[in-house]
Amino acid sequence: MPPKHRTALPLAVAALSLGGVFTFSPSAAAADTGTPNGDVIANLWQWNWASVAKECTDTLDPAGYGAVQVAPPQESLRQADHYWWDVYQPYSYKLDSRFGSAADFKSMVDTCHGAGIEVYTDAVINHTSAQTGTGYAGTAITNKYDTPDYDPADSDDCTKTISNWSDQHEVQHCELLGLPDLDTSESGVREKIAGFLNKQIDLGVDGFRIDAAKHIETADLNAIVGALHTTGAGDAPYITQEVYPGTPPATGDYYDNGDVLDFTYASAMKSQFGGGDIANLSSFGSSWGLADEEHSNTFVTNHDTERNGDTLSYKDGATATLANVFQLARGYGRPSVYAAWKFDQSDQAPPGDGDGFVSDTDCSGAWACLDRDVAITGMVGWHNAAAGKPVADWQSPASNVIGFGRGDVGFVALNNSSSAHTHTYTTSVPDGTYDNVVGDGSVTVSGGKVELTVPAKGAVAFHTS
Incomplete structure (x- = not known):
């Protein structure tokens, strides 16, 4: 329910024990009007387009979220086992994917906009697919360096897999996990990438999570960002970038392009909520080695870190929920709340049909919908109300x-x-x-x-x- 100031005098102290993920009734949410939209991003990772659209209307807008981040919308590899990481192997820049058709995608964007929610897509622009075969739109690839959008000359000359993570040139010019590295130093390649992103902006997309940004030279990425159209609202698109800290290039090198995903923030949440003492958070801030506050896109978990154990996840139950409550309350950078599906194996695909197309999100079953948790929806409104106020x-x-x-x-x-x-x-x-x-x-x-x-x-x- 929307927070209200009341004049009644009786003291009635009640609280929510965060013993699990609580589903938030769409019908209740739809009746919850008047909560302003803020800056919180709901990362609905690999939800299909119809489910994202419904969530924008039924949950995100009523709770006061400002944006939704969605999966890569381009055509990707489709293999028999339908792993989750297939979507990070682009086959073409067609907007037909395991999440729905191009028309479904456009309908989702329009529906979310109608609810006051901006839409950010996951932009896989560093590379093409490491595996040959057939994509979700029927594209067939027999040579991984030759795709509908790129020919072999568009790939970097270094075709070995990255092994020396201390060598910045190797990190940015060789192949990540055997994925053909696009030569973004070439203006023609940058024009194709910008064209793909601009096609989305022209359909209403408001921003991008740049996948594997660490593997793109920051000057090249800056040129791509500089070539982007303004959004339908007349603004520059929001940019957040995946740049793992600890090895070159440095996270701060990417600030000129936009925000960066703050992996150090997520690690701190695990260290304090997952075995430390949250009283230590009294000094929490930039002194903890976090990304610059102006450019920090914070999160408690994401699809990589919940699988490699670097952060908390839905499997940590109430502890992870409480860390998200702190994230929304503390106010550092721009927060994201992550919601995806439950998994038993690291490679496991989202729930779908036999052809790999993702099924509608069922928060009472195979999905962990933290964005709907009563504690989180309540704290999104709290976060919006407290914006700009000091601790x-x-x-x-x-x-x-x-x-x-x-x-x-x-x-x-x-x-x-x-x-x-x-x-x-x-x-x-x-x-x-x-x-x-x-x-x-x-x-x-x-x-x-x-x-x-x-x-x-x-x-x-x-x-x-």
Whole structure:
């Protein structure tokens, strides 16, 4: 429900125990009007276009999300086992994919725009497919260097697989996992890439996640970004880039192009919520080695890190949910909330039919829809209300228990311990009674104090809007 400031006086402290993923009723969401859209990105990874469109209308807009990030829309490799990573092996720039037809894609974009949600696509522009065969639109490839969009001369001269990750030239000019590396130093190649992205912008797409940006020279990528059309709203498209830290090139080299995915942020969430003490987060910020705040696109998990164990994932249940609550409350960079499917094996494809086409998202079954979790939808609104306000009133009354506010607009308490915790917190939020936006009930602030009982692996949050 939308947060409300109430004048009723009774104290009723209630909270949500984050014991799992709670589904958010679309019918309830549709009735939840008046929540403004902010900057939070819902990363609906490999949802089909029809399901994305429905989620924009039923959940993302009512909760106050600002954008949806979707899977690579181009035609990709289709092999018998239908692995998830097939979509990162482009066959052609046709917008017919395992997620739906070009018409389905356009309908999704239009529907999301109608709900006030921007659309960002995953742009696989560093390489073409390492495997020959047939794509989802029927394109046949017999030579991995010769595709409908590129011929062998468009690939980099280095055809070996990257092995020396300390050699920046090798990282950016040789083949990532045997994927033919496009020679982006050539103007003709850059024009083709920009043309593919501009085709999407002209259909209404508002921005891009640049896959494998680390493997593209930053000057080349800057030239591609500079050639992009403005969006339908008249803005430059939003850009966020996949640049793993730790080996050259440096993350900061890409700031001129847009935001970067903040892998260090995600690692910090695991280290503190997954075995550390969240009280340590009192000093959380750029001193932790995070990407520059102005260019940080934060996340708790993504499709790679949930599989390699570098970050928390849906398999961590309440712990991962609570880390997302903190992400939305703390306010650093631009946050993403990740929702995908449950998996038993790393290569496992999303649920689909026998031909590999992805089925409609079923949040009561094979999918883990964190974007709908009551705690997350409540905190998206909280995050929007607190935007621009400084962290205030930080308190840690016990190990793995914290409370803090954002100016005088909102306050949140998080309990990452194994038992409930009660404490009287100091808050700058004005006296009054407020809805607990992550669960049922209300809280009352009196004399700048609020007594909260926060359940194990749970949170309480309220704000004035």
